[in-house]
Amino acid sequence: MNFDVVIIGGGVAGISAALQISQEGYSYALIEKSFFLGGKSLQLCCKASDRCNKCGACTADHKIREIFKESYNSFFMGSFVNRAEERDGNFILNVKRMPSGILSENCTKCGKCVEVCPVEGKAVNFPPFSSFPQIPFIDKEKCLRSFGNECSKCADACKYAAIDYSQKEEETEINAKTVVIAVGLEHFDPSQKSSYHYGIFKNIISGQELEEKIRKEGVIVRPSDGEHPSSIAFIQCAGSRDPKNANPYCSQICCLFAMRSSLHIKEDLPDTRIKIFYMDLQADCKEEMEIVERCKKSIEFERSMPGVIVEKEDGRIGLTYESLEKGKNIEEDFDLVVLSTGIAPSSSNREIAELFGLEIDEAGFIKKLSPIDKTRTKNEKIFIAGGCEGPKNAVSSIMQGIAAGRNAVTAIKRENKVA
Numbered sequence: 001m002n003f004d005v006v007i008i009g010g011g012v013a014g015i016s017a018a019l020q021i022s023q024e025g026y027s028y029a030l031i032e033k034s035f036f037l038g039g040k041s042l043q044l045c046c047k048a049s050d051r052c053n054k055c056g057a058c059t060a061d062h063k064i065r066e067i068f069k070e071s072y073n074s075f076f077m078g079s080f081v082n083r084a085e086e087r088d089g090n091f092i093l094n095v096k097r098m099p100s101g102i103l104s105e106n107c108t109k110c111g112k113c114v115e116v117c118p119v120e121g122k123a124v125n126f127p128p129f130s131s132f133p134q135i136p137f138i139d140k141e142k143c144l145r146s147f148g149n150e151c152s153k154c155a156d157a158c159k160y161a162a163i164d165y166s167q168k169e170e171e172t173e174i175n176a177k178t179v180v181i182a183v184g185l186e187h188f189d190p191s192q193k194s195s196y197h198y199g200i201f202k203n204i205i206s207g208q209e210l211e212e213k214i215r216k217e218g219v220i221v222r223p224s225d226g227e228h229p230s231s232i233a234f235i236q237c238a239g240s241r242d243p244k245n246a247n248p249y250c251s252q253i254c255c256l257f258a259m260r261s262s263l264h265i266k267e268d269l270p271d272t273r274i275k276i277f278y279m280d281l282q283a284d285c286k287e288e289m290e291i292v293e294r295c296k297k298s299i300e301f302e303r304s305m306p307g308v309i310v311e312k313e314d315g316r317i318g319l320t321y322e323s324l325e326k327g328k329n330i331e332e333d334f335d336l337v338v339l340s341t342g343i344a345p346s347s348s349n350r351e352i353a354e355l356f357g358l359e360i361d362e363a364g365f366i367k368k369l370s371p372i373d374k375t376r377t378k379n380e381k382i383f384i385a386g387g388c389e390g391p392k393n394a395v396s397s398i399m400q401g402i403a404a405g406r407n408a409v410t411a412i413k414r415e416n417k418v419a
Contacts, residue, residue, distance in 0.1 A: 011039025013386025016401030036127030099167030101138030185387025188239025229335035240342030251342035
């Protein structure tokens with residue numbers, strides 16, 4: 001199969017690159033390891049308060065909706081690059097496609113297969129509601145059939161013969177003139193740092209859990225009892241700026257995440273007390289500084305990081321920190337603690353870099369050629385975008401995806417002129 005550009009990664013950066021390439025009249029193949037598009041942006045919630053706080057969640061959703069209109073033949077879902085080589089000015093990729101267990105042409109999206117699945121957490125499920133395509137898939141790692149069980153409840157419940165256990169892995173050869181790599185990012189797992197007691201104390205959650213709860217349920221409640229919290233603490237730099245236990249760099253998104261989330265929560269729960277514990281506030285432009293000033297009217301800021309975290313008998317979380325203003329240690333209790341988890345490089349970065357002969361920087365991100373144009377790599381026909389290049393928010397990922405798509409097309413045009 002021949003395409004002008006191959007894009008690896010179907011998150012918001014890869015989607016933005018695809019839309020840009022299509023807009024310029026060139027063809028693309030979009031390869032995504034999941035069975036749906038959207039990536040980490042699907043976890044984002046709108047953080048509007050009395051006004052739009054420009055968090056980028058709706059912009060990311062809009063990009064995903066735009067890709068709905070593109071040709072489905074350009075998408076390779078549940079797929080990954082198995083081998084890659086550059087030959088005679090073109091890239092030849094061997095792409096392995098994993099079986100979804102669903103015949104999309106037969107599926108009516110009724111959801112009966114999901115209802116009857118006996119596995120806790122469901123082995124057959126729909127993608128997140130705002131992703132594309134909205135077709136269920138079977139998770140082989142959870143499915144009882146993967147463990148020798150002859151369960152066929154989903155197939156028995158499907159009246160349209162859309163369940164196909166016989167599907168096998170498929171390999172496809174894709175030829176392309178240029179490559180855009182947009183394999184995304186990971187979030188730091190706070191359970192790796194034992195002092196947070198994440199996963200042990202019920203009322204300590206990650207920033208991603210907060211986003212998911214607000215996106216799905218509209219309002220935040222305490223995991224322990226389902227009640228609205230009367231006090232919330234945000235602990236910044238969870239997994240960032242910590243060379244001893246985690247990542248040494250600043251993730252660049254956590255401060256504004258906490259502030260925008262706080263404004264949003266205050267809109268729904270105006271009597272809830274919110275306090276943000278931080279090292280430094282990252283706000284680089286006038287717009288971001290305005291958010292800081294708005295937050296200071298109703299939200300407390302403490303330039304200190306809690307050193308001791310304990311769980312009280314009533315489920316509240318006690319935080320002990322050094323107050324620089326008062327010159328002593330202070331303990332305060334909160335109904336809920338949110339860890340503003342930082343960004344970590346994707347586990348796919350090294351594998352993709354090796355496949356395409358690229359380099360990894362000291363932090364684990366794919367190495368860019370220039371700090372001026374961050375899409376360029378040492379190979380003039382390979383471009384990078386989004387979280388695989390470094391920490392960034394959804395809006396920056398979209399912008400870099402557009403730039404990478406444009407540069408990939410420009411490289412083709414330049415080669416055609418030479419030819």
